[in-house]
Amino acid sequence: MERYEQYRRVFDHFDSNGDGKICPAELRKCMTAIGGEMTAEEVVSAVAVMDSDGDGLLCLEDFVKIIEGAAEEERAGDLKEAFNMYVEDAGGCITPKSLKRMLSRLGERRSAEDCKEMIACFDLNHDGVLSFHEFEMMMSSA
Numbered sequence: 001m002e003r004y005e006q007y008r009r010v011f012d013h014f015d016s017n018g019d020g021k022i023c024p025a026e027l028r029k030c031m032t033a034i035g036g037e038m039t040a041e042e043v044v045s046a047v048a049v050m051d052s053d054g055d056g057l058l059c060l061e062d063f064v065k066i067i068e069g070a071a072e073e074e075r076a077g078d079l080k081e082a083f084n085m086y087v088e089d090a091g092g093c094i095t096p097k098s099l100k101r102m103l104s105r106l107g108e109r110r111s112a113e114d115c116k117e118m119i120a121c122f123d124l125n126h127d128g129v130l131s132f133h134e135f136e137m138m139m140s141s142a
Contacts, residue, residue: 022062093130
């Protein structure tokens with residue numbers, strides 16, 4: 001509930017005319033303030049997609065969905081970036097060798113066997129490597 005109240009405060013701040021709705025221009029100001037960049041066209045599209053009552057404006061619930069969606073998109077991008085740090089070749093998976101190399105760069109010495117065991121814990125299809133989906137599952141359990 002605390003997070004909802006935070007969203008309410010942000011919503012109220014950007015609802016500059018106090019009508020209880022966020023128009024595309026207000027949404028664009030909000031997204032810029034929180035570090036996101038959206039063109040005028042993207043904002044209009046986002047409002048059109050997320051507008052639950054068809055009035056061309058966002059109510060608080062619509063606004064929360066957009067903000068949470070943007071945060072989730074950012075988390076997914078960060079996770080993909082982290083995954084790619086461990087991927088060594090065009091195969092697109094984390095191998096014991098690439099895991100060992102990255103751990104070594106991070107100052108943690110592990111044997112090849114240790115790395116195989118680490119991968120085996122989250123290797124859902126038992127192919128000896130971690131796909132992005134398996135990495136994502138591993139990170140969500142951490």
